[in-house]
Amino acid sequence: MKIYHHLSDFKKLDHAIVTIGTFDGVHFGHQKIIRQLVERARQDQGESVILTFFPHPRMIIDPENQDLKMINTIDEKAKMLESLGVDHLIITPFTRDFSNQNPEDYIKNTLVDNIGTKHIIIGYDHRFGKDRSGNLSDLRAAGKTYGFSVEEIMEQDIHDVAVSSTKIRQALLEGNVSLAADYLGYPFSVFGRVIKGDKIGRTIGFPTANLFVEETYKLIPSDGIYAVTVEMESALPVEDAKIQTYKGMAYIGQRPTINGMTRNIEVNIFDFNQEIYGQDIKMNFLKFLRHDVKFTGLEALTIQLQKDKEATLAYFDSI
Structure with a gap:
């Protein structure tokens, strides 16, 4: 074309x-x-x-x-x-x-x-x-x-x-990504570049890639936790590069537990430990898991994130 x-x-x-x-x-x-x-x-x-x-x-x-x-x-x-x-x-x-x-x-x-x-x-x-x-x-x-x-x-x-x-x-503004996919005929996705965050996720066992979406007119779904897949090019020479797909869970919100001030888009990619700062990734939203909540501290947040991961894995097992 x-x-x-x-x-x-x-x-x-x-x-x-x-x-x-x-x-x-x-x-x-x-x-x-x-x-x-x-x-x-x-x-x-x-x-x-x-x-x-x-x-x-x-x-x-x-x-x-x-x-x-x-x-x-x-x-x-x-x-x-x-x-x-x-x-x-x-x-x-x-x-x-x-x-x-x-x-x-x-x-x-x-x-x-x-x-x-x-x-x-x-x-x-x-x-x-x-x-x-x-x-x-x-x-x-x-x-x-x-x-x-x-x-x-x-x-x-x-x-x-x-x-x-x-x-x-x-549907997207309500977090209902499953219904949005029914109308679209494909999963709704967000494309952006991985940027450096404050690395708090690493300290509690849930490292995340922070996504920067350049286009300010792009619709971003409601705050919350989602089951997602992440697509990115493998770390090979350009002529040999292939798209790799990983499972994960994404977070959208202002991180109220640590009194965050800006709206973030983050993803915890399962079974993945590569440094991908500066890399472009595509995140496909498959299922809404829960709304964003302020917890009493990082310990309570960690416990909930483990439950979120289990729910995400159960979702992938069901499809």
């Missing part, structure tokens, strides 16, 4: 099959639409194109609202779309100027002149252009002028997509 970070980087195609959307989560509903796109491109001997936006339009239109968090980072989304067989991904910088185009200019400049659209797969309620005044009827009319066809995604499919994205975010 080829990735473009601006429309001007994209070379107009002879036969582009296009869909447009934010596709946050690339969940079951999105996957259905994208497979439809890829199959249509194959049938027409064309090339599949997804036009998406970054930052998310709501971040630009309503900048005072800092509550919106994304299920995927833009890199995570790109990897998912590539795995579904998409040929081209255009990540358009979403700006006020872009949103203020009138619908006719948007269709001509973006879909026709820049992309070379011959067929577009779009939702019945898709809106575009200034004040979101453009709609499906405008696309159909423009298609007759510019020579592209329009395929409508059924209302029920759009409803499923919209509801699922909202439900996924809500």
Whole structure:
């Protein structure tokens, strides 16, 4: 899959099959639409194109609202779309100027002149252009002028997509990573770099890798303890490196037992004793175990962590 970070980087195609959307989560509903796109491109001997936006339009239109968090980072989304067989991904910088185009200019400049659209797969309620005044009827009319066809995604499919994205975010904010995985079709994950912590975990027999997530817009699940798997590259030369997967338990929270002041993401990786500072890892959230609690001291915390480890191992034994 080829990735473009601006429309001007994209070379107009002879036969582009296009869909447009934010596709946050690339969940079951999105996957259905994208497979439809890829199959249509194959049938027409064309090339599949997804036009998406970054930052998310709501971040630009309503900048005072800092509550919106994304299920995927833009890199995570790109990897998912590539795995579904998409040929081209255009990540358009979403700006006020872009949103203020009138619908006719948007269709001509973006879909026709820049992309070379011959067929577009779009939702019945898709809106575009200034004040979101453009709609499906405008696309159909423009298609007759510019020579592209329009395929409508059924209302029920759009409803499923919209509801699922909202439900996924809500489930994660409640710590219900199992339900989120049901909607996504895969475990929710967080990707980040291992940084140095204060090493308190080592003193009580539960050393942890502290994870730094660079993308501040990435949604992080509710505070608590989770059963997770951790993926990282083996310590081999780059050409020989393989992804290794380990079991573990993760903690998200402010560490109230030691009066912590910042929200941490930490993981105790089972049967693992390597130094991995500076390494990038991926953490897959499989099951919520318990909420974050303030204990009377490190001894009480250690006793609970041992119980958490036993619960995590029992979970892995059950699957």
